[in-house]
Amino acid sequence: MLLVPSDVLRPRRPDAHFAAEADAARDAGMDVALVDHDALATAGGADEAVRRVPPGKAVYRGWMLSSSRYADFDKALRRRDVVLRTTAAQYRRAHELPGWYADLADITPRTVWTEGAERAAFESACGELGPGPAVLRDYTKSMKHYWHEAAFVPDVADVTAAWAVASRFLELRDRDFTGGFVLRRFENFVSREVRTWWVDGVCRLVGPHPDTPDDLPDADLGVASLVGGLGLPFVTADFALREDGVWRLIELGDGQVSDRPRSVPPGELPLT
Incomplete structure (x- = not known):
């Protein structure tokens, strides 16, 4: 199932920022459940945040969480027999730069x-x-x-x-x-950033960066063996072209909390 934040004023509806993704997930045959992000982002609030989530396997698409709050999220869901595809350790590794840098040092500053x-x-x-x-x-x-x-x-x-x-x-x-x-x-980049989406080590989508949603450089990145070898279930990797013609990794992120550019249709977002 897909977990998304609820609307603050209408808690039985998805947050407007993620409503289109929730609709696309339902159209694809996925169940959708709501979580309270404000409670989730508060120490001790995770159990309240997930009280309406039924048992099952889940992927989250929502606002960014600290690694500690995500760990609380994971534990609270497990108490309800819900298993997130991305574990707390995997989230921290993708979300915090020291977790991924050593494996990708050859392609990043x-x-x-x-x-x-x-x-x-x-x-x-x-x-x-x-x-x-x-x-x-x-x-x-x-x-x-x-x-x-x-x-x-x-x-x-x-x-x-x-x-x-x-x-x-x-x-x-x-x-x-x-x-x-x-x-x-510092390296001098001469292109807009490209945001790539990876599920279980496979690049499933190459698109623009959310900051430049209408500008997608022509990208032949050639980095599948490195990013795909991380063993992480759902990540994004942002690249830009250096002045010498080499594509360089700017950022790795957990795909659950990486923003979708408005120019990418919600149904194209790779969740499974």
């Missing part, structure tokens, strides 16, 4: 990270990455819409300027800051 937000650890990471430009994020998210103030570091060798970017990033992420700082070597 060089990356270092810290545990926590201490300045000393950040400066040590800058030294490990080495001089030059970098892009800053945490384990799950960047602040790319605040590019010059909270994402792009012109030269990590200038640790004072780099820490100013990191401090602004911390301020913007606030309580959503996850894991630690992640510094990725």
Whole structure:
């Protein structure tokens, strides 16, 4: 069955953002059940969030959850004899960059990270990455819409300027800051991003990125053996073309909480 968030004001209906996907799933013969995202995102709220879900096997399509809240979700569902296709450990591995980086290091920018937000650890990471430009994020998210103030570091060798970017990033992420700082070597990309969808190691859909839903570059990615070899049941992988003509991985994500571009029909989304 498909699990989607319920509407906040009309809890017996799907959230409008996922209603079309729920309809498409029903048309494809799947059952659809609703979960309370607000309760799900609250510590101790998972059992209340899933109280209307019947027993069975399930895949989730909904708003992003932290790894800890997803683990609570998984446990609460198991108490109701519901088994999510993606386990809590698999979700964390796809959702947080340190979980997937080692396996995909050859096709993605060089990356270092810290545990926590201490300045000393950040400066040590800058030294490990080495001089030059970098892009800053945490384990799950960047602040790319605040590019010059909270994402792009012109030269990590200038640790004072780099820490100013990191401090602004911390301020913007606030309580959503996850894991630690992640510094990725800046590479110059010359295309829009491509979002690929993978089910059980097979690329089932190549489409645009949600930020540029009407712009799909011509992509011959040639990375099936790497992404497909992760052993993860449902993931997305975003790619962009580097200036030297090589496709590079920008981000891996859990497919359950990756946004569907509005230009991709909901019935094309690979859920099974």
